[in-house]
Amino acid sequence: MKWLSDDKLNYLRTVVANPDFSSTKYTFIKELARGGMGTVYLAEDRELNRLVAIKVLNTPEMTEDLRNRMVREAQIIARLEHPGIVPVHDVGTLPDGRVFYAMKFVRGSRLDEYAAVNDSIRDRLRKFQAVCDAVAFAHAHGVIHRDLKPQNIMIGSFGEVLVLDWGVAKILGGHGDGERGRHGDCHPVSPSPHLRVSTRDGTIIGTRDYMSPEQARGEIDQLDERADVYSLGAVLHFLLKDQPKPGKAAEAICSKARANAKEDRYSSASELSADIGRLLDAEPVSAYQESAIEKASRWVSKNRFLVLLVLAYLLMRIFFVFTSRP
């Protein structure tokens, strides 16, 4: 038996681990990321001569059920046609039975990487509002993401915002293809190869730092759009935490989105987006009751030019009053 050098061993490991795209129109280039759901590879679409990101489930053995779920995940994402949601180009099965789907390859940086080099609060809030809008669109189509976090949000080369990894998304009752899951009126769209925490009422899904309390308790039946609102609040908190003075209104929005009781949160991502819009326009936000002084201060801040004009006019009048005295 031939001795295998370290290089040979690593090569054989990739031969075994990397997907075999030989029966597809894609050429494998390299691994991009490995997550709980699957592994994302960079590949070239030989027909269209473009790069794509291909997601393949991380499992050595694939059942028919898992295959169907992966296909469904791809179909659901493909249905969410929105500039803020990464588009799916193709879905298929590898020769070893694993399902893959090809998505747009997004060049850019993740939201956490973006925030590390961009400390402008207004820029961050604008990006965050775009995330809210994409999530609101998904909610309108009956899909909740369930794993929103800075690592799942990409800022493209042209500043566009894309929400990725809909791998643990759920379709809410009354939408989608009409199927109903075992957990009340929502059901999962894809499998996961590892990590779960069972609880008395269900099982936890998501990422701890960005997970709503009901999600952390595994109350799958109780999950609705407001679970994503909580996660969005956690993303907002992430974007504000290194800001010296984010402002009381911004903090109030963050607190409302991250309220422990879902009844106390924004009822939808679009409501949250609207409040962020008002904050950016220096309008009163629904999450915060201003004092008269704060209201005046905000008004002055918003109408700075007008205030300066009036002040200049008044100063001139005063000047004329004093200089015209005999």
Next chain:
Amino acid sequence: MINPEKSCKSCPIMDPDTDIGGPLHKFPATNHSAIAGARSDDQLTRRRAFDTILTSYWKPAYKYIRLKWQANNEDAKDLTQGFFANAFEKNHFAAYDASKASFQTFLRTCLDGFVANERKAGRRLKRGGDMEQYQLDFATAENELVASDLSPEDYFHREWVRWMFTIAVEALRQRCEETGRTIHFQLFERYDLRDDKDVSYASLAKEFGLEPATVNNYLAAVRRDFRGVVLEKLREITATDEEFRTETRSLLGVEVK
């Protein structure tokens, strides 16, 4: 080695109905696990299971004894033979508890305990005598020894991975020969096991008198088979589905250095 069960704040956590290992979508039962076979009451089953474990671990064990315990090659041979003979005679592997550690860690711990006891007792196991002797190619193992800056535990793991893949390549060769696909293995050997970096699909096509597309298809097929063989080998030497998944991720998901 990756431990996917470790708490990981950035890892998504799933519900059972989306989990491969969940109650409704379990992996198929580990029918061919040698670890399970080691617990069998049937002597023949136990013997087969033991042979599988011996085949999978003797070489990393020998190298580990040489490196960690600084044993000379003769002592290392005797200790390796002694360890496996003792383990089989006393059925040590049946005591493995998958909930506590991986089988690999269990075996290494047993090995450390065995060598430490032998050293403490000042014994030197003599080959021959009453002890069962296995036909193991220690000369090759000795030639493969190279200096390493890895910890003994990492070294053991790396050598085990290397040995697993070596066995898998041999099993693939046998399988291809048995199924009349010798050319598939030859292509695999010439391209994937090559030392010559100038080999290409086109040059192989010319060499074997095939179309480049056929070379591509044959290689894709034989690589699929190789993947299957590696997973089969892993199945054989893991006790539970969870351990199988962990070892698969460890074997295929971490850079071996």
